[in-house]
Amino acid sequence: MREKVLKIWPEINWIKDDELREKTLNAWVYAIEKSVLDADDLEKIPFSLLIKNCTISFMNHKRTCVQLSVDMANKMKENFGDEITIDMDILISGAILIDIGKLLEYEIRDGKLGTSDAGKILRHPFSGVGIADRFDLPAEVLHIIATHSAEGDLGKRTTESIIVHHADFVSFEPFK
Numbered sequence: 001m002r003e004k005v006l007k008i009w010p011e012i013n014w015i016k017d018d019e020l021r022e023k024t025l026n027a028w029v030y031a032i033e034k035s036v037l038d039a040d041d042l043e044k045i046p047f048s049l050l051i052k053n054c055t056i057s058f059m060n061h062k063r064t065c066v067q068l069s070v071d072m073a074n075k076m077k078e079n080f081g082d083e084i085t086i087d088m089d090i091l092i093s094g095a096i097l098i099d100i101g102k103l104l105e106y107e108i109r110d111g112k113l114g115t116s117d118a119g120k121i122l123r124h125p126f127s128g129v130g131i132a133d134r135f136d137l138p139a140e141v142l143h144i145i146a147t148h149s150a151e152g153d154l155g156k157r158t159t160e161s162i163i164v165h166h167a168d169f170v171s172f173e174p175f176k
């Protein structure tokens, strides 16, 4: 399963810290093992079940979000220098994990892929934090998962979370 996850998520190897990289990978292995979907399915299913005729896959959308987060952070560091601090490992781990809770939201009912009743009342920012916490991911990463979506609008996001939140939104808003 580790190989399968690394195949869909080569970006996991961008995390420099050995422990953080391992925890991020293990959280994904756990979520896929618990999910009705397999790693390969994520390359095929549309990233949103709510958008009609969506041809962008879940993994394309998620990898784009991680890649954009890193590009954005690098440009900000290049232009703002010492005025900004961005922890790249935290940023990458968080961006990789933001939708991990969705893996448990999916259900197949009458042969059709949909969102489970539990998934509707406990959205993936919350279930995602639950999964990541099992693997002892740091609070800074849990924060990115918790605040990446509209749920995070009520509080103050860290710099890493602001970047991931915007990278996520630009990767799906144009297709809505």
Ligand SMILES: [Fe+2]
Residues within 6 Å of the ligand: 098, 099, 124, 148, 149
């Ligand atoms: Fe999300």
